[in-house]
Amino acid sequence: MTEKEARINIRYIGGEADNHRLDLYNASTSLLGISKALAITTQAVITRGKDIRVKGANIPDVEFYLHPPKKGSFIEVISVVFQDPAVQALGTSVVVAAFWDMLEYSWKIATGKDAVPKTNTVKRIVKENELITDELKAVLEAPLQQIHRPIDNLDSKIQIIRPRGGKILVLDKETKNYVYSKNDGGLREDILGNVTKYNIITGYGRFYMDDEKKTLPFNIDKNEISVEQEEILKWSLYKASVYGGEGKIFLKAQVINDNIGNIKRFFVKGAYTDDKDNAQVG
Numbered sequence: 001m002t003e004k005e006a007r008i009n010i011r012y013i014g015g016e017a018d019n020h021r022l023d024l025y026n027a028s029t030s031l032l033g034i035s036k037a038l039a040i041t042t043q044a045v046i047t048r049g050k051d052i053r054v055k056g057a058n059i060p061d062v063e064f065y066l067h068p069p070k071k072g073s074f075i076e077v078i079s080v081v082f083q084d085p086a087v088q089a090l091g092t093s094v095v096v097a098a099f100w101d102m103l104e105y106s107w108k109i110a111t112g113k114d115a116v117p118k119t120n121t122v123k124r125i126v127k128e129n130e131l132i133t134d135e136l137k138a139v140l141e142a143p144l145q146q147i148h149r150p151i152d153n154l155d156s157k158i159q160i161i162r163p164r165g166g167k168i169l170v171l172d173k174e175t176k177n178y179v180y181s182k183n184d185g186g187l188r189e190d191i192l193g194n195v196t197k198y199n200i201i202t203g204y205g206r207f208y209m210d211d212e213k214k215t216l217p218f219n220i221d222k223n224e225i226s227v228e229q230e231e232i233l234k235w236s237l238y239k240a241s242v243y244g245g246e247g248k249i250f251l252k253a254q255v256i257n258d259n260i261g262n263i264k265r266f267f268v269k270g271a272y273t274d275d276k277d278n279a280q281v282g
Contacts, residue, residue, distance in 0.1 A: 002087045006096045007163050010034060010076040014155035017074040026150040030158070031066070031076065033146025037107065038064060038080060040139055045095075045102045045122075046086045049129035052139055052202065061086035075161075094121055104168045107160070109133055110140040111171065112178035131197055131204045134217035138204070138265065141179055148176040178258075185255030185263065189270070194240040194247050195233050205233065207251065207266065208240075218253065218266035225270055232271040249273040 012030075016022055022030075043059050044052055061084065067077035082095050090098050098121040105122060108115035117123045126132055148171055150156060158171040191207075196215055198205035203220040220230065232249055239247025252270035257263055 002084050002092055004082045004087055004092065004095050006080045006082075006099050008038075008078045008080070009070075009159075009161035009163060010078060011159040011161055012074045012076075012150055013157050013159065015150070015153060017150070017156070020074055022074065022150050029146050029149040033143040033149070034078065035064060036143035037140055037147065038078070038103075040136070040143065041103050041106050042080060042099065044106065044132070044136065045099050045125070046082075046089050048089075049125040049132045052132065052135045059086075090121060094119065098122055100162055100165070100168065103160070106136045106140060107144070107169050110137050110144055110179070111169075111175040113169075113175070131199050131202070131206070131217075134206065134219075134265075135202060135204050137217070138219060141182070144171075144175075144179045147171065148179060151176050181258040182256055182264070185257040185261075187252070187254050187269070189250065189252040191251040191253055191255075191266065192248060193251075194245070195236040195249070196240060198233055198237050200230075200234065205237075209263075210248075212263065216263055216265060218251070218268050220268045221254075225268060229271045232273060233268075236271075236273075 012022060012027075039059055040052070042062055046059070046062065061082070063081040063083070065079045065081065067079065069076055080099065082099075087095050089095075097119050101117055101119040101122040102125070105115045105117050105126075117126050147158065151158065151171065151173060154173050156173070159167050160169040160171070162168050191209060192211065193207050193209045196206045196208050203222060205218055205220075206215050207218050208215045220233075236247040236249045249271050250273065251266060251268055252272070253266035253268045255263055256265050256267065
């Protein structure tokens, strides 16, 4: 059986970490977040972006191991071991590089940093799955909040290190503020605009909001939105793509803001329109 391994060093610095110790609850919460985020990232790679998990869990043909901490510093060592057929899904020669590229890309965009894929494999994944960036940002938010748990001051940092490759990402007070910056903007029923992208399988999409004059990500509340209302989303997308500015609809959605009041995304609970040509409106 073919196996390929990627080792990751997680280095905690500042605060109690400089005394070679961490609060037990904070440290265990951080490691739990790392395990979830790694599972989400790995699944995105080996399925070529077709399956973005909402929760981190076991992945067939991929094992995750925690190794003894390195002496002399607070560094946790984790290995991700790819086995067949997961290895063959990407290719023996590229699976590790693709994993590292997806980790760096997805964790950076989910912590408010600019990033672009570097390997051809991840470039293709992003190109072929146009909503993957929005999906990864949303599903990685909770695990990244857990990862940041030990960061409690400006000196505290967590470095994600690729052995022989250097630091891939540094998490700090700034990135912690970003992943926790989810203020409830309230439930609105008057959000006017057009659906510009929509994935009927995952329920993620993008919506041009007339008031803000910009496109914002959304995902639907599958427990509340009706089949007819989901058809309205698809109708808006069709009208906007074929006829330009047509297909205006109203969203009923929970508005999620950042910590300074800017809209981050919508959690859509309904959709409606008074367009008489829309056969889905009763």
